[in-house]
Amino acid sequence: xxxxxxxxxxxxxxxxxxxxxxxxxxxxxxxxxxxxxxxxxxxxxxxxxxxxxxxxxxxxxxxxxxxxxxxxxxxxxxxxxxxxxxxxxxxxxxxxxxxxxxxxxxxxxxxxxxxxxxxxxxxxxxxxxxxxxxxxxxxxxxxxxxxxxxxxxxxxxxxxxxxxxxxxxxxxxxxxxxxxxxxxxxxxxxxxxxxxxxxxxxxxxxxxxxxxxxxxxxxxxxxxxxxxxxxx
Amino acid sequence: xxxxxxxxxxxxxxxxxxxxxxxxxxxxxxxxxxxxxxxxxxxxxxxxxxxxxxxxxxxxxxxxxxxxxxxxx
Numbered sequence: 365x366x367x368x369x370x371x372x373x374x375x376x377x378x379x380x381x382x383x384x385x386x387x388x389x390x391x392x393x394x395x396x397x398x399x400x401x402x403x404x405x406x407x408x409x410x411x412x413x414x415x416x417x418x419x420x421x422x423x424x425x426x427x428x429x430x431x432x433x434x435x436x437x438x439x440x441x442x443x444x445x446x447x448x449x450x451x452x453x454x455x456x457x458x459x460x461x462x463x464x465x466x467x468x469x470x471x472x473x474x475x476x477x478x479x480x481x482x483x484x485x486x487x488x489x490x491x492x493x494x495x496x497x498x499x500x501x502x503x504x505x506x507x508x509x510x511x512x513x514x515x516x517x518x519x520x521x522x523x524x525x526x527x528x529x530x531x532x533x534x535x536x537x538x539x540x541x542x543x544x545x546x547x548x549x550x551x552x553x554x555x556x557x558x559x560x561x562x563x564x565x566x567x568x569x570x571x572x573x574x575x576x577x578x579x580x581x582x583x584x585x586x587x588x589x590x591x592x593x594x595x596x
Numbered sequence: 597x598x599x600x601x602x603x604x605x606x607x608x609x610x611x612x613x614x615x616x617x618x619x620x621x622x623x624x625x626x627x628x629x630x631x632x633x634x635x636x637x638x639x640x641x642x643x644x645x646x647x648x649x650x651x652x653x654x655x656x657x658x659x660x661x662x663x664x665x666x667x668x669x
Binding site: 525526528529532534539583586587590591594 | 626630631632634635636644645
């Protein structure tokens with residue numbers, strides 16, 4: 365698929381390309397290398413030298429961080445129009461997490477030199493990357509505070525609502541989370557056990573707040589979930 | 597008179613009429629900043645919060661128009 369056709373889709377929603385015109389975006393994307401990943405393929409691994417940053421054209425990445433004892437935590441999901449591995453613009457750094465594709469994913473990667481050149485030629489890119497980093501730091505701080513201060517049920521509710529807000533799609537019976545999300549992944553995302561997550565999701569399903577079929581989660585009653593997340 | 601479409605999402609309404617925020621706040625509705633605001637329409641809001649269609653529309657209109665009047669005076 366021609367890159368300019370894909371640009372149209374990811375361009376309008378892309379914070380990374382904010383303040384960049386379409387011809388400029390085409391230049392920026394054409395100066396990187398296209399990568400196409402099958403479902404479940406690894407784009408980069410935690411601990412490997414960080415050579416490139418990546419911009420997602422279509423599909424989605426899951427960023428996983430591994431603990432010493434082998435437990436996985438899901439840091440976040442990266443969707444179309446979003447950039448990841450910005451750290452590669454700095455010398456001698458490693459990828460802080462492993463990126464795995466969810467579904468077929470197409471991305472563009474730039475090495476350090478190319479990205480530095482692009483940042484000089486197109487100043488909005490630097491500002492956008494800074495804004496992106498600050499927003500993600502903000503989100504992680506909030507999630508950290510939730511872990512310190514809040515009960516696990518609230519954290520699950522907030523996580524589902526956060527993911528719903530980022531990747532939700534209006535469906536007949538509510539707002540559907542637009543990619544497969546298993547109970548294990550949800551547990552890895554909030555730092556709880558799968559047993560706790562399963563138990564709580566079953567309770568909410570009985571209440572009619574959510575529907576969950578084969579890793580497809582639909583929020584049927586966002587209002588109740590929001591109220592619950594604020595005052596359990 | 598300002599047209600308020602019931603199948604507008606809360607997000608769309610607030611993008612066109614930021615002043616409408618005060619209507620929700622005044623009636624203690626958590627719609628502003630809600631994770632569902634990009635998906636829920638005004639019709640959904642009525643169903644979920646148990647208010648009437650006209651009640652909501654009037655409250656929004658009042659919030660927009662009163663604020664406009666205050667700005668112009």
